[in-house]
Structures are given as structure tokens and as C-alpha cells.
Amino acid sequence: MSRIGVVTFPGTLDDRDAARAVRLAGGEPVALWHADADLHGVDAVVLPGGFSYGDYLRAGAISRFAPVMGEVVDAARGGLPVLGICNGFQVLTEAHLLPGSMIKNDHLHFVCREQVLSVERADTPWTRDYAAGEHITIPLKNQDGQYVADERTLDELEGEGRVVFRYEGWNPNGSRRGIAGISNAAGNVVGLMPHPEHAVEAGFGPDGPKGPRTGTDGLRFFTSVLKALVS
């Protein structure tokens, strides 16, 4: 069974939900501690959401220097699938695994909603169980969610097909070009602001076509990576 590491920093909130999502998808979650300079042989890594180190300095800025991140950066450059969710996405930008950065939402309010996304790339290890152009609904909850990068970087991301998710219908935080998630050039590192791990089990997810709380659109992130690892 594939082993997926889930990193806990001081202030991480969604590590248990991420581990649970891995388990529901059929994988074995492995808890990784921020102070570990060792990935314990995992096959992929999830950096979950929360407020690591209290978002002091900048969101994700201090986490970048945690011992475990040195290992994650090396392994990611070697092709290990890495998914950064919300604060995890911020950590990936601060660690220079993904370009750009996040600043406060343009309207300055914390936002918490069920967000529709369009899947732009269905060929990364984290999105292969989706169809390109498919619309999915997963929760979005953040204060610093406005994705920014200079125009040249944005053009590069678009040109190289590295925009993996876009906000659909309404841009909830002022992100440049409606970008909700991106990948690195190789595609193995993906970061996004919305939370797939909160939409993996009927009864606890967003409203879906089968009724209230039935949405499980986030589960395929985790089934995707498990399939990618065995193929």
C-alpha cells in the first residue's frame, strides 16, 4: 500500500483531515513532524492547511526553514509528488518550489465557502482522476488567498500549462487570472488554496447533486496520487 506523508507544523490545522482523506482513498497516511529531517520513506507528501507558526512574518515563511522542508524540497526536485493545500501552498511558494505568492484577500475578509473550481490540468499525479474542464466543488477558507505573481511569471504559467485550477463563477479573493492552483514545471508539485481533504466523505462535505453534504469532489486528489504511484 502506498504511504503518503502528511506534515504537521506547529499551527497546522488540517493534518488529521488530510490523513483521513488518504485513508478513505485507500492509502496509508504517515505522520511527518516539522522537526524530522527524514521523510520515513513515504511515496508522496501532503502539506496541509492551517496557520503554521501563526503565519508570523508571512504565511508559510517560517515553515520553509523547518528541518522537514529541506527533505521535502530535495525529494520534490527528484520527482516526489507533493501537494500543498492552502497554508501548504503558501509554504511551497515560500520554499520556491512554486512561483508567486499569496497576499490578503482583496476584500480583506476571511472567506469560507463551497467553491466551484474548473480543473485545467488532469495530467498531474494529483489530478489524473479528473477530466480537464470538469467543474468540482470543494471548501475554500482563508484570509491570505489572493494569488499574485508578476505578468511574466503568469504568462509563463499559462504558456506552460501550469495553471491546474481556476476559480469558476466568482473570483473569491482577487487572485490574478482567477488562479486557484498551479504546478511546477515537472507537474509533480501542485499547490492550491481550496481544500480537497474537506470533501471526501458523504455527510461531511459540500452540498452535492445527491443532497446536502454529499459532495466528495476532493477524494479524487488522493485516489489520483495512489494510482500515479502504482502506474
Added chain:
Amino acid sequence: MGRVVVDVMPKPEILDPQGKAVAGALPRLGFGQFASVRQGKRFELEVDGPVTDEVLAAARAAGEQVLSNPVIEDVVAVYEDTEVPAR
């Protein structure tokens, strides 16, 4: 003891949502003369000895590598604070 101040500001081309909110609040409190506000960060780095050129260079390097994110922020000033109050 010496103190170095590192000032970090959002890049000019980056919309500063916090500064914009402050600018919106000022006229409501009677400060109508300010056209805009940008909000940055001031870091005070203290050293045991005097502030030498090496200390200033190290403070600038720390400012560029850690205290600011060059994607969204600029280090706009690095200088010795000569009026260090006794603690």
C-alpha cells in the same frame, strides 16, 4: 548595544489591501488630507557590539532572504538606529 532597522514595503505594483483599508478609515476619523496609504513592516535587529558595515550588510542580506519575500515586497531601507533607548 546597537540596533539596525530594516524597512520592508509591499512592491509598488502589488495592491496593498491593508493600506487601502486604512486609507478608507482615515477620512471617517477626520483625516481627510491623505490620498492613499501603504502599509509595510519595520524590523529592529539588535547586536551586542557596534553597528559595523558587516552588521549592516548582514542585516540587508537577512532582509532580502528572510524578512521580505521578493515576489511581493521590497527592502526599502537598512540603517542604524542611533537613538537606541536604554532597556
